[in-house]
Amino acid sequence: MKRQIPLIIVITLGFLFVAHTFIPSKASVDFYDWWVSWAKAISPFAVVLGILSLFMVHGTKIQRKAPNWQYSVVTLLALVVTAVSGFAWGTNEGTPFLWLFQNVQMPMSATMFSLLAFYIASAAYKAFRAKSPQATVLLIAAFIVMMGQVPIGAAISKWIPETAQWILNVPNLAAKRGIATGVGLGMTATSLKILLGIERTYLGSD
Amino acid sequence: MLEFISNLIAAILTLFIFSFLYKDNPFYRFAEHLLVGVSMGYAIPLVYINAFIPFVYRPIFLEGNLWLIIPSCIGILYIFRFTRNLSWLSRYPIAFGMGIVGMGVPMSMHSSVLVQMRNAMRPIDSINSFLIFIGTVSILLYFYFSKPHKGLYGKFTNVGIWFMMVGFGASFGYTVMARISLLIGRIQFLLGDFLGLIK
Numbered sequence: 001m002k003r004q005i006p007l008i009i010v011i012t013l014g015f016l017f018v019a020h021t022f023i024p025s026k027a028s029v030d031f032y033d034w035w036v037s038w039a040k041a042i043s044p045f046a047v048v049l050g051i052l053s054l055f056m057v058h059g060t061k062i063q064r065k066a067p068n069w070q071y072s073v074v075t076l077l078a079l080v081v082t083a084v085s086g087f088a089w090g091t092n093e094g095t096p097f098l099w100l101f102q103n104v105q106m107p108m109s110a111t112m113f114s115l116l117a118f119y120i121a122s123a124a125y126k127a128f129r130a131k132s133p134q135a136t137v138l139l140i141a142a143f144i145v146m147m148g149q150v151p152i153g154a155a156i157s158k159w160i161p162e163t164a165q166w167i168l169n170v171p172n173l174a175a176k177r178g179i180a181t182g183v184g185l186g187m188t189a190t191s192l193k194i195l196l197g198i199e200r201t202y203l204g205s206d
Numbered sequence: 207m208l209e210f211i212s213n214l215i216a217a218i219l220t221l222f223i224f225s226f227l228y229k230d231n232p233f234y235r236f237a238e239h240l241l242v243g244v245s246m247g248y249a250i251p252l253v254y255i256n257a258f259i260p261f262v263y264r265p266i267f268l269e270g271n272l273w274l275i276i277p278s279c280i281g282i283l284y285i286f287r288f289t290r291n292l293s294w295l296s297r298y299p300i301a302f303g304m305g306i307v308g309m310g311v312p313m314s315m316h317s318s319v320l321v322q323m324r325n326a327m328r329p330i331d332s333i334n335s336f337l338i339f340i341g342t343v344s345i346l347l348y349f350y351f352s353k354p355h356k357g358l359y360g361k362f363t364n365v366g367i368w369f370m371m372v373g374f375g376a377s378f379g380y381t382v383m384a385r386i387s388l389l390i391g392r393i394q395f396l397l398g399d400f401l402g403l404i405k
Contacts, residue, residue, distance in 0.1 A: 006301035013305025038277040040261035045281030075243035082247025117385035141375025174341025175373025184318020
C-alpha cells in the first residue's frame with residue numbers, strides 16, 4: 001500500500017505510454033488525453049505543497065525567533081500581499097499585482113542574474129587560469145565567442161565574428177552532438193530503470 | 207508621480223541587490239527575502255487562474271465532469287507530505303506524474319540519440335563536416351570507459367577533450383554575454399530611467 005501501489009501505478013502507466021508511442025490508435029490517443037486531463041487536475045495542488053512548505057520553514061523561524069527571523073517576516077508578508085493583490089484586483093494591466101511584478105519582482109530578479117556576470121568572471125579567472133593547454137583553448141574560444149557577439153569585435157577585425165560563428169557551427173556542434181547523444185542514452189537508461197521498477201528513489205524513504 | 211515612485215522603488219531594490227558585491231549585508235538580505243516572497247506570491251494567483259479554474263473548478267462545477275474529482279483528491283494527497291504517519295500518501299500524485307516516463311524512453315531515444323546520429327551520418331564533403339564527424343566520434347569514445355584510454359585509442363579520445371573544451375568555451379562565452387546584457391539593462395535603468403543621465 002505504501003510503496004507497492006505507487007510502483008504499480010508508475011509501471012502500468014509507463015508501459016501504457018510505451019504502447020501509446022509505438023501503437024498509434026484511437027485508444028492510445030484517448031488514453032493520452034485522459035492522462036493529460038488528470039495530470040492537469042492534479043498539478044495545481046503541487047503549488048499548495050510549495051506554499052505550505054514555505055510557510056512552515058519561515059513560520060518555524062519566526063516562532064522560534066531564530067537568527068535573522070525578521071527576514072522571514074518579509075518573505076511571508078511579501079507572499080501574502082502579492083497573492084492577495086492578485087486575487088482582490090486581478091492580474092491585468094494597471095493592477096497592483098502587475099505593478100508589484102514590474103517594479104519589484106522583475107527588477108530584482110534581473111539584478112540577481114546580472115550579479116552573476118561578476119561572479120562568473122571571477123570564478124572563471126580562478127578556475128581556468130590557463131594552467132593547461134585545454135584550459136587555454138577554452139579561454140580563447142570563450143573570448144572569441146564573446147567578442148564575436150559585440151560590435152567592438154567586428155570593429156577590430158571582420159575575422160572575429162566569422163571565427164566565432166565557425167566555433168559555434170563546427171567544434172561546438174561536434175561537442176554538443178557528442179554530449180547530447182550521451183545525455184540521450186543516459187535519459188533512456190534512467191527512464192528504463194524507473195519503468196522496470198529498479199530506480200525507486202523518487203518514492204522517497206519510509 | 208506614480209512612475210517616479212515605481213522607478214524609485216525599483217532603483218532602491220536594484221541597489222540593495224548590487225550591495226552584495228561589497229559584502230553580505232542586511233539590505234541585500236531584505237531584497238533577497240522580498241524577492242522569494244513576491245515570486246511565490248506572484249505564482250499563486252496565476253496558478254489559480256490558469257490551472258485551477260480551467261482544469262479543476264470549471265470542468266467539475268460548471269461542466270459537471272465529476273470524474274475529475276478523483277485526480278483532484280489525488281492532488282490533495284500532496285499535502286500529506288507534511289504528516290508523519292501519512293506522508294506515504296503523497297507518493298500517489300507523484301507516481302501518477304512519473305508514469306509519463308514510459309513515453310520518455312522512446313522520445314529521448316528518438317530526439318537525443320537517433321536524430322543526432324542521423325545528422326552525424328551525413329556525407330563528409332568538406333573539412334568542416336570532417337571535423338564535426340571526428341569531434342562527435344572522439345567525444346563519444348571518450349565517454350566509453352569499458353576500454354582503457356591508452357595508446358592510439360587514448361590519443362584519439364584525447365581529441366574529444368579538445369573539442370569539448372572549445373564547446374564549453376563557447377557555452378561559457380554565451381552565458382557571460384547573457385549576464386552582461388542583463389547587467390547593461392540594469393545600469394541603463396539606473397542611469398536612464400531613474401537618474402535621467404542617459405537618453
